[in-house]
Amino acid sequence: MFDLVLRRATLPDGRVGVDIGIRDGRIAAVEPTLAGEAGAEIDATGRLVTPPFVDAHFHMDSTLSYGIPRVNRSGTLLEGIALWGELKPQLVQDAIIERALAYCDWAVARGLLAIRSHVDICDPRLLAVESLLEVKKRVAPYLDLQLVAFPQDGVLRSPGAEDLLKLALDMGVDVVGGIPHFERTMADGAASVRLLCEIAAERGLLVDMHCDETDDPLSRHVETLAYETQRLGMQGRVTGSHLTSMHSMDNYYVSKLIPLMAEAELGVVSNPLINIVIQGRHDTYPKRRGMTRVPELMAAGLTVALGHDCVMDPWYPLGSGDMLEVAHMGLHVAQMTGYDGMVACFKAVTEAPAKLLHLDGYGLEVGCNADLVVLQAADPVEAIRNRAARLFVLRRGQVISRCAPVEAELSLPGRPERVGFTMPVARS
Template identity: 65%
Template sequence: MAVDLLIQGGTLPDGRVVDIAIAGEKIVEVAPKITAEAGEVIEAGGRLVSLPFVDPHFHMDATLSYGTPRINKSGTLLEGIGLWGELRAVLTPDEVVARALEYCNIAVSKGILAIRSHVDVTDPRLAGVEGLLEVREKVKDVIDLQLVAFPQDGWYRSPGAEENLIRALDMGVDVVGGIPHFERTMTDGAASVRAACELAADRGLMVDLHCDESDDPMSRHIETLAAETLRCGLQGRVAGSHLTSMHSMDNYYVAKLLPLIAEAGVSAIPNPLINITLQGRMESYPKRRGMTRVPEMLEQGIRVGFGQDCMMDPWYPLGTADMLDVAFMGLHVAQMTSPAQMARCFGLVTQSSAGILGLDWGIEAGKVASLVLLDAQSPVEAIRTRATRLAVISRGKVVSRTRAPKPELATGWA
């Protein structure tokens, strides 16, 4: 057998040590020992070979815009939304493309090969939509980029937002978005959830709503989202992003809510870096945690994927496009520190998030050959050290290589 690429001696996340043979864009064999002529051989040396990292929640139209037109001095969600409104009004498609492509290069070097990005449709010019559709086309051979039509200022609250959202879908945006907790009333929020699910059902699309990104325990649009998912027959095609109000909800109510979410097949996308930064801003001490109930969701069989959300934009001044940073923060905030739980968090930025995006990825024969070789022996070590991505393979081609850093010590110790 002749293959294009052969990875020898890689450790899979489940602990198996295998060779992986790749021909064209596909994995053709995974076995303990493969003898084949190969165009290129990568000696993994027992290091971790995993699926690529997946970011299921990002805002690529805003990324790398930090400081433009000014800095978010309060650090709050609401000031960030206001600041973004100022930038959005003067945004051009070319600016969006330039910043997004710069970000995509960083993301690929960190092993991110699938991204779901929300794109604001509030501005009738749809400059962000135009720019990110161009980016999606430019990066399609390397990155699976999904776009969500996102009415940042509200489906009903912002005049013309619903019409703009439909225009964006007509232009080729992939997913129906919304932000029910930002509508003027709970009633309008619930109505926006129903409208989003009906629109998605009519068009055969997925739904991903910014849902209950609040410390208010009475922000309960996730309940409506689950119910509408069932009514519209959208099981497995719907995600609720953030869901931070759940950390403040009554335990009795949550005990009823989580089985409903599970029954509806609604996925949850917490964003640990940003949720822990933006929530709890109106409190003194003690401060509540700004992330939804991840361990409890996993126990109910709810699919969870950690998102990055932001990088150097009106809401967040930091970020490195590293999903291992996201998993690291997530396991701390969720207090998931047993060996099994930490390994599970690695899955929340790889396999589980791929499933949310509808990607049929796996390390087995017949699957697309998109993989990452990390300078670590296990998923937990990868998270602990934020392991170097030694090689990133997209559809059978090596698209990034990084050498592991080697410190030069001069301590003189024996």
């Protein structure tokens, strides 16, 4: 007896006609033509069923704050940081919570059920920390929210930031963050990496550091991050986010750097939507787009995820919580339009970020949590191409969001009445 059976699913690995049996919130069976009674059934009709989307890099304390107190006129990273500094004194807890919960509603509707959010700890009130800890508790029944203690103004540059970071961790923040390229000197940046990794190692925590988010090819803090990971025995527990300076580095240095990163088992998060609009701002033409070397890092065996980073905040005026939009932009900028590359970009918003977040029970194997998304697509490539509708979103075997298939009605002589943006059947 199953609580629910998903019939005739197509899985991301290419298997078709698969039934998924769910019992007590977990996947109990995955096989063709599953026998046994079910309390309820959903017919996937050959559509793609996948574990939920995962965003490995986001800023929920600032989300949906666009235009408060003003907009970022230059579109640069530094004006965004300055604008956030203007906004921080005006923040109130209820507003942060309300905006974050609204974004989590968007996320659920998009099949995004796990988010790692950086939270600024450089406000002595730790207002954002308190707010997002409350949000984490409220959304726990339907969304996994992992928080990173992020010293936005620099852990060494901002007075008292080290103590505030430790206090945030004591309050229940999950991961140690940093921003070495924003420290006053290269030496201070390297020192901040060492300090923050030691704090994480002492506490047994993961690390996720904004690293080298700059066009400067001499910003090489990821090398220090790889070294400290090795020195402290933290392989597989450390992530470098952004790494946009790698876009501008010479190839000889990168030929040394990537093997060091692989040796340290660093995770990588690239944020294509934000990286390509914030980087290259000092260029005329040719204009650098700034996204890190995603295909080369994947080819070296590193776990590479694509993150959303921002939605309607001081750094980015757009976004809607759609990780398929992130994958869509990522594969274009990285020129990963071969079939294998497109599938890898789908994994970069599902399996890869789940690995970086160390999510328990994620996947489509028997025993995994029954957290599933039914997409209006036949395979991962079509899902990215159409930014496919999320027909059903399940959390622990319960439907928590649904929508109707997206179709257009046509009034054209001799043509079909409806179109769903799928490939026509070829006829010889």
